[in-house]
Amino acid sequence: MVTGVAMASWGWPFWLALPLAAAATIPVSIIVGVTAVRLKGLYLAIATLTFADALGETFFKYGRVTGGQSGWIVHRPSPFRSDASYYVLLLAVAMALVWMVTGLRSSRVGRAMLAVRTNEREAQALGINVYKTKLTAFLISGVLGGIGGAFLALLLTSVTRSAFQSPLVEATSILLVTVVVVGGIDRALGAFLGAVALVVQQQVFQGARFFFAYFGIYSAALLVLFLLYRPGGLMQVARLQWRLIRARPRVGIAAAAAIIGLNVGLAWLFVRLS
Amino acid sequence: MIAAHPVIQVTAFGLSSGATFGLLALGLVLIYRTTGAMNFSHWAIGLLAVIAYLYLANEGVPVVLAMLLALALSPIAGIAAYRLVFRKIPRANQVVTILITIGIAQLYASLAAMVLGFKQFTRLPPWLPQGKVSFVGTQLNTTDVVTIALAVGIAAGFLAWFRFTRTGRALRAVAQNREAAMLAGIDDVRSSTIAWGIGSALAALALLLVLPHVAGKQGGLITTFDITPFGTLLIPAFGAALVGGLVNLPMALAGGFAFGLVRELLVLAPKPWSDLRAVAAALLILLLLVLRTERFFVTAQEREALEA
Amino acid sequence: MLRLDNVHAFYGPVQVLFSIDLEVNDGEIVALLGTNGAGKTTILRVISGVKHPALGDVVWNGESIKGLRPPDVLRRRIVQMPGGRGVFPGMSVQENLEVAGFSFGRDSERLRRRIEAVLEFFPLLADRRRQVAGSLSGGQQQMLTLAKSFIVEPKLLLIDELSLGLAPKIVEELLEIIIRLNRDGVAVVLVDQHVDLALSIANRAYFLERGEIRFSGPAKKLRGRDDLLRSVFLAGARA
Numbered sequence: 001m002v003t004g005v006a007m008a009s010w011g012w013p014f015w016l017a018l019p020l021a022a023a024a025t026i027p028v029s030i031i032v033g034v035t036a037v038r039l040k041g042l043y044l045a046i047a048t049l050t051f052a053d054a055l056g057e058t059f060f061k062y063g064r065v066t067g068g069q070s071g072w073i074v075h076r077p078s079p080f081r082s083d084a085s086y087y088v089l090l091l092a093v094a095m096a097l098v099w100m101v102t103g104l105r106s107s108r109v110g111r112a113m114l115a116v117r118t119n120e121r122e123a124q125a126l127g128i129n130v131y132k133t134k135l136t137a138f139l140i141s142g143v144l145g146g147i148g149g150a151f152l153a154l155l156l157t158s159v160t161r162s163a164f165q166s167p168l169v170e171a172t173s174i175l176l177v178t179v180v181v182v183g184g185i186d187r188a189l190g191a192f193l194g195a196v197a198l199v200v201q202q203q204v205f206q207g208a209r210f211f212f213a214y215f216g217i218y219s220a221a222l223l224v225l226f227l228l229y230r231p232g233g234l235m236q237v238a239r240l241q242w243r244l245i246r247a248r249p250r251v252g253i254a255a256a257a258a259i260i261g262l263n264v265g266l267a268w269l270f271v272r273l274s
Numbered sequence: 275m276i277a278a279h280p281v282i283q284v285t286a287f288g289l290s291s292g293a294t295f296g297l298l299a300l301g302l303v304l305i306y307r308t309t310g311a312m313n314f315s316h317w318a319i320g321l322l323a324v325i326a327y328l329y330l331a332n333e334g335v336p337v338v339l340a341m342l343l344a345l346a347l348s349p350i351a352g353i354a355a356y357r358l359v360f361r362k363i364p365r366a367n368q369v370v371t372i373l374i375t376i377g378i379a380q381l382y383a384s385l386a387a388m389v390l391g392f393k394q395f396t397r398l399p400p401w402l403p404q405g406k407v408s409f410v411g412t413q414l415n416t417t418d419v420v421t422i423a424l425a426v427g428i429a430a431g432f433l434a435w436f437r438f439t440r441t442g443r444a445l446r447a448v449a450q451n452r453e454a455a456m457l458a459g460i461d462d463v464r465s466s467t468i469a470w471g472i473g474s475a476l477a478a479l480a481l482l483l484v485l486p487h488v489a490g491k492q493g494g495l496i497t498t499f500d501i502t503p504f505g506t507l508l509i510p511a512f513g514a515a516l517v518g519g520l521v522n523l524p525m526a527l528a529g530g531f532a533f534g535l536v537r538e539l540l541v542l543a544p545k546p547w548s549d550l551r552a553v554a555a556a557l558l559i560l561l562l563l564v565l566r567t568e569r570f571f572v573t574a575q576e577r578e579a580l581e582a
Numbered sequence: 583m584l585r586l587d588n589v590h591a592f593y594g595p596v597q598v599l600f601s602i603d604l605e606v607n608d609g610e611i612v613a614l615l616g617t618n619g620a621g622k623t624t625i626l627r628v629i630s631g632v633k634h635p636a637l638g639d640v641v642w643n644g645e646s647i648k649g650l651r652p653p654d655v656l657r658r659r660i661v662q663m664p665g666g667r668g669v670f671p672g673m674s675v676q677e678n679l680e681v682a683g684f685s686f687g688r689d690s691e692r693l694r695r696r697i698e699a700v701l702e703f704f705p706l707l708a709d710r711r712r713q714v715a716g717s718l719s720g721g722q723q724q725m726l727t728l729a730k731s732f733i734v735e736p737k738l739l740l741i742d743e744l745s746l747g748l749a750p751k752i753v754e755e756l757l758e759i760i761i762r763l764n765r766d767g768v769a770v771v772l773v774d775q776h777v778d779l780a781l782s783i784a785n786r787a788y789f790l791e792r793g794e795i796r797f798s799g800p801a802k803k804l805r806g807r808d809d810l811l812r813s814v815f816l817a818g819a820r821a
Contacts, residue, residue: 039563042312042368042372042520043563045312045314045372046312046512046516046559046563047559047560047563049314049504049509049512050509050512050513050555050556050559050560051556174376174377174379174380174503177373177376178377178380181373216380216381216383216384216387217381217384217385217388219380220377220378220379220380220381220384221377221381223373223374223376223377223380224359224374224377224378224381227363227370227373227374227377228359228362228363228374231370364594440684440688443677443680443681444681444684446670446672446673447670447673447681447684450670450671450672450673451664451667451668451669451670451671453632453664453668454664454668454669454670454727454730455670455681456632456652457630457632457652457656457661457662457663457664457668457731458656458681458682458683458684458685458730459652459653459656459657459684459685459734460653460681460684461651461652461653
């Protein structure tokens with residue numbers, strides 16, 4: 001969002017606009033966070049939905065700043081103009097972020113976050129500032145969102161209302177939730193894994209018209225099934241599989257091969273059919 | 275005299291959209307209190323009824339009959355979601371429940387989009403009589419007046435049923451103390467099924483009142499915005515439910531009218547203020563969330579049971 | 583009368599009951615004791631059908647009632663009084679009692695008769711029929727909860743935490759009512775944190791620790807087992 005303003009209106013180069021985009025999420029995250037930290041589960045979910053809608057409305061309302069309905073055009077920085085090179089850049093950034101967030105898990109702040117999630121009262125008794133910890137989590141995720149948004153803008157090479165507002169925002173938000181759940185909700189790598197799994201499928205089957213058309217149904221079904229039967233996502237599946245391989249190598253390897261084979265086979269079938 | 279006209283007109287507008295918020299909110303609260311699930315798929319469930327209505331009307335079924343049939347079918351979507359999915363989740367796990375309602379929302383909305391053939395616009399025939407009624411010298415849309423009357427009538431009937439019948443009392447018992455209700459011999463699965471069924475029908479009625487009538491004589495359009503899982507009317511409906519602390523049914527209905535009135539009356543506000551219309555609902559919801567409205571309606575111990 | 587055979591139960595992946603064998607004879611008062619989280623309430627829930635055991639059997643007068651849903655268990659006049667506060671706080675005392683007779687179906691005459699009969703035991707509640715249950719004091723709410731479990735004329739009454747948070751005087755009153763009921767032939771299983779109190783009226787007792795039965799026998803004998811009871815007292819002192 002802010003990347004767009006900075007680059008298009010002020011003519012800033014991308015490398016300066018990116019940190020700005022990340023930084024710009026901080027006040028928003030704080031405003032959202034300060035309210036959200038006081039809320040629990042259900043109330044928080046309602047607040048999030050409301051915030052998402054209201055922010056989208058507001059940003060594009062003020063056409064002067066944001067280019068209005070038509071949005072702006074943004075250009076990728078010089079060495080990464082082609083899709084392939086931009087992809088390499090994105091991959092590198094994504095891996096770096098996964099590494100950082102994974103590192104966070106074993107840091108002091110990360111351990112505090114885990115404690116707060118597990119049992120708020122006990123965490124408080126241990127001297128952890130619950131309020132500050134939650135707010136930090138909101139900030140970090142806000143900054144990550146800012147970076148993601150900036151790269152998304154460059155991927156689409158334009159920032160328009162339709163790309164950042166309902167119904168697409170809702171569909172995208174749900175897809176994000178799906179990605180996180182399918183990957184594994186309690187691991188940074190899981191989110192990445194889920195994203196790769198889903199988007200690869202989305203792209204591979206884009207040619208298969210009938211499959212792409214049903215992607216919404218497919219991903220929603222995936223979300224519900226994972227939540228019901230494998231709440232730990234693909235990470236849990238992988239862990240269970242690994243344990244099985246260690247305990248009973250033959251059966252485990254056969255099962256893993258069967259799962260992978262089935263998926264590859266299905267993919268091949270879809271591509272053939274389309 | 276002339277200046278009074280727009281106020282009355284806008285009030286009628288506000289009350290009629292408020293009526294639909296109220297109906298949606300009633301369903302949300304009923305399902306939440308009885309089963310513990312805050313239903314983010316409420317909109318999508320209602321949407322399926324609208325699709326059924328459209329299908330029947332296109333098949334040549336008279337519109338009013340098509341609407342009644344769609345309404346009669348609407349509980350299926352909610353009951354299926356409950357029986358096949360929500361029943362299997364432990365009640366205590368609220369985050370998973372919410373995530374799953376989001377998944378169901380996406381699932382049903384995608385189904386609706388599929389039936390519509392992924393078109394940008396689909397025309398919906400109106401089923402309410404089109405015309406104008408005169409009220410204190412102001413011309414009002416018949417659809418608005420009928421919507422208000424119908425919504426109030428059905429909501430009143432539902433509240434009376436909930437309050438005075440045996441089944442209604444059983445549902446209230448489950449809502450207030452699930453374990454004690456089960457130990458008194460009330461079948462909680464049956465109660466939850468009834469709650470999901472009625473909640474779905476209320477959502478269906480709300481959408482069937484709004485969507486086919488947004489464009490007057492032209493009927494209504496279903497656009498891509500309407501096929502989103504959390505359609506735009508769901509946010510004020512959550513707000514309305516929050517007015518009753520997510521637990522009080524009559525207050526949720528009243529909240530619906532309040533949200534409708536605020537939204538429409540802001541049209542009359544002077545320029546910078548009327549811009550607030552888009553975010554008014556969000557601001558009100560924030561206020562309600564910070565006020566923690568639920569504490570006015572249930573005891574701490576009941577709340578703990580709900581949120582556990 | 584009632585027998586639990588080798589009952590195992592889980593909450594999700596966590597096993598909470600291990601091979602429970604338990605028996606209640608006609609006209610007995612059985613105390614079920616143990617530390618917090620030892621599985622006492624779960625045993626009651628298994629009997630009343632709220633919780634289904636993974637393994638083992640629950641036998642009522644020669645018939646297996648394992649896996650029956652709560653309404654069907656209730657029909658056999660096995661009644662569990664819910665732990666904590668068991669009232670419907672938004673309903674009046676009268677409505678609470680009416681809901682307790684939900685299993686009577688549309689037989690309103692029978693319901694009316696039972697409510698009158700039960701209220702004779704609880705004159706205090708009879709004076710407050712129209713009052714909303716949530717506005718009653720803690721002791722009165724507990725009284726109402728007990729009254730509700732009398733509506734269906736239990737043959738076996740399962741009581742979860744009778745004395746929790748109540749003044750000793752009220753507890754004594756409630757105990758007297760239970761003893762009266764027991765003299766009329768109602769068998770009682772009593773779960774209570776208050777060991778002395780439970781043992782004072784019980785014929786036999788079971789002691790649970792981490793989902794396993796550590797002791798079963800005459801109530802008097804358990805009183806001498808300081809090694810077992812100490813853990814309860816320590817937990818009680820901390821709470």
